[in-house]
Structures are given as structure tokens and as C-alpha cells.
Amino acid sequence: MNTRVLQAPLTGMQRYVLELGNRFGGKIELISPQRSLSRAQGNTWEQFSLPMKLGNSVLFSPANTGPLIVSNQVVTIHDVAQLDRSYVPELNDDIDSKAGAWYRFLTPRLVKRVAHVITISEFSKARILAHARMDERRITVVPNGVDARFRPHKPDEVFEKLKGLHLPSRHYALCVGSLEPRKNLARLLQAWSRIQMRMPNEVWLVLTGKRGNARVFTDAAGLDALPPRVHVTGHVPDDVLPALYGGATVFVFPSVYEGFGLPPLEAMASGVPVLTGNRTSLPEVVGDAALTVDPYDVQAIADGLAKLIDDGDLRDELAKRGRERAARFTWRLAAEKTWQVLTESAN
Numbered sequence: 001m002n003t004r005v006l007q008a009p010l011t012g013m014q015r016y017v018l019e020l021g022n023r024f025g026g027k028i029e030l031i032s033p034q035r036s037l038s039r040a041q042g043n044t045w046e047q048f049s050l051p052m053k054l055g056n057s058v059l060f061s062p063a064n065t066g067p068l069i070v071s072n073q074v075v076t077i078h079d080v081a082q083l084d085r086s087y088v089p090e091l092n093d094d095i096d097s098k099a100g101a102w103y104r105f106l107t108p109r110l111v112k113r114v115a116h117v118i119t120i121s122e123f124s125k126a127r128i129l130a131h132a133r134m135d136e137r138r139i140t141v142v143p144n145g146v147d148a149r150f151r152p153h154k155p156d157e158v159f160e161k162l163k164g165l166h167l168p169s170r171h172y173a174l175c176v177g178s179l180e181p182r183k184n185l186a187r188l189l190q191a192w193s194r195i196q197m198r199m200p201n202e203v204w205l206v207l208t209g210k211r212g213n214a215r216v217f218t219d220a221a222g223l224d225a226l227p228p229r230v231h232v233t234g235h236v237p238d239d240v241l242p243a244l245y246g247g248a249t250v251f252v253f254p255s256v257y258e259g260f261g262l263p264p265l266e267a268m269a270s271g272v273p274v275l276t277g278n279r280t281s282l283p284e285v286v287g288d289a290a291l292t293v294d295p296y297d298v299q300a301i302a303d304g305l306a307k308l309i310d311d312g313d314l315r316d317e318l319a320k321r322g323r324e325r326a327a328r329f330t331w332r333l334a335a336e337k338t339w340q341v342l343t344e345s346a347n
Helices: 012-027 039-053 097-113 122-131 155-161 185-198 214-220 241-246 262-269 282-286 298-310 312-326 331-346
Strands: 059-061 073-077 116-119 139-141 171-176 203-208 230-234 250-253 274-277 291-293
Touching (some): 012 331, 073 097, 073 331, 097 122, 116 122, 116 331, 122 139, 155 241, 171 241, 185 203, 185 298, 203 241, 241 262, 250 262, 250 298, 262 274, 262 282, 262 312, 274 282, 291 298, 298 312
Parallel strands (some): 059 073, 073 116, 116 139, 171 203, 171 250, 203 230, 250 274
């Protein structure tokens, strides 16, 4: 198992690799560079050094990349955002030009050369096929899971854990994700600015993710500054994240492009009602257990968020449905299905 990606900070992809690797245990050998490498150095290691370590073994590359020379390989393609810039314009602002050029070269060739491709949603499968002419029977959809840490929390348990974040209120709408254009934070801020005056004074919007430059989002939203009652936490430690979900009044995730969308699933497992976009993979993940809106329609985001905050009965119903929906997605099941693909590829 190619675990090079674990050298990077923890995001959804690293969580995927860790969850599967932990469940495979001693059945699989983990291979990674012996020291920290830059992106370019990592690509070189993966293409030239990694193949020399494999012998006749099947290689599992779980993080969108893999050595082109190795056909006896199963690769997981989480999404093809690097190739989908014309499909979703916001991706043009997300993607580093050098990284984008590399993935545009690598991905279509890699998926046609390996023994099998795993992806995490029917949406991502369709987008892979849109960019690479290949037999769709060589692609298997294995959805992500949600960790058991994400569960309903008692209020005292939550806020003892969250003291270090200095949250301004115990009542907040939460958005979790990297601060990048595809997450649609500019429209979320516009939506919040439209409704915050008629929301209860104790309700805040909390944005969690690597801080980056918040000015990017106010500029994109046409705002001089963040609207009132918006709190940006920056990066939140992984052991604090479940409590942050568990304490939220509602969870909002208006992303315009997701290969899967793990944060809404984690929120649903935490018993928190969810508002999310109705594009790409997100409807697959949330089903009828969340309120979905057009992520390009600022007023739809505003109306949906206000409705969830105002309507306690709707929140209770979605929280119940969300827990039931999330229970269908487990890392145990994801690992079992992935292992089946790996063993079939070895025979």
C-alpha cells in the first residue's frame, strides 16, 4: 500500500488511507518514502523508486496517484478536480498550475493502465469515464465511511473539549472544510450577511479549516469585511473535531464540487441537521436526510439556513434521518469491499 500521501497534513484523503490501512492490519505492507519530500520529489519517488520495491506484489495506491509503469496495481481516484476545471469554474482558482498539469497528464493514462480503479461515488466514476475512455467494469465504487468518534455529544462534554477554540457562543452554524473556492464560502458569507440580522443574537456562523487568507472570501463575496457574528477558528485538531460537530446547531456545506463530501456525513453521524449543495456527489451521500439547495443561488442558501435555524421540528427530523443515513457508511464495510477488489486483482 502506497502511503506517500500521509506525509501531508490530515484531510479527507489522509483519513481514507489511515482508516483502510488500520483495518487491513498485517495483511498488507505499507510503503512510503523514508524522509519528507517536496511534491516534485514525491512524484519522482513514486514513479521511479516505488516500482523497484514491489517484486510481484499487487500495489494499492489509495490517493489519486501511482506509478505509471506498474500495471499490477489498484488505484483509488477520489475525484478528478484537476481535470474538471471547465466543468466547475471555481476549480480554476483552487488548482496549482504545476500540480494541475501533472494530474492532467497522469490520471487519464494511469486509470487505463492499472488492473482496477476504485472510486468513492457514482459521480466520480462518471467524471473519470468522461476523461478516460475505458471499460466501466474496471471501476468499482466503494463509498467512504464515517468514524465512530462522530456521534451525538452531551453539551457539557462538548464545551469542555472546545474551550481552546474560544467560540463566541454555544449556538452556531458550522462549516468544516479547507478554505478554498470550491467550498463556496463567498456565497455562504453573502447568504449569512442577508439573514444574520433576523437570526437570534446568540447564533454565530463558525468556519473551520486551514485559515489561509480570509480576505480572499470577502473580496469574492463583494464584502468589505467578514459579516457580523462570523468566527473563523483556523485549523482544528483532529481530536477536537467530533466535539465541534456535536455542539453545532446546524451544519452547512454549500460546496460546488466534491468527490464524496465526508463532512456532511460526519455531521449527520453526530446528530446535527445538515444543509448542503445539490450538485456533484453530495446528493448521493446525504439522500433525503439533509436539506439540499442550489449552491450557486445565494438566496437559496440563505433561505435554507434560516429555515433550519428557525424550525426546531425540521432540525429534529433531519437529525434523526441523518443518523440513520450515516449508519449505512462504515469504514469496516469500505475496507471489506476494497480488500475484495485487491484480492480479485491479485488472482
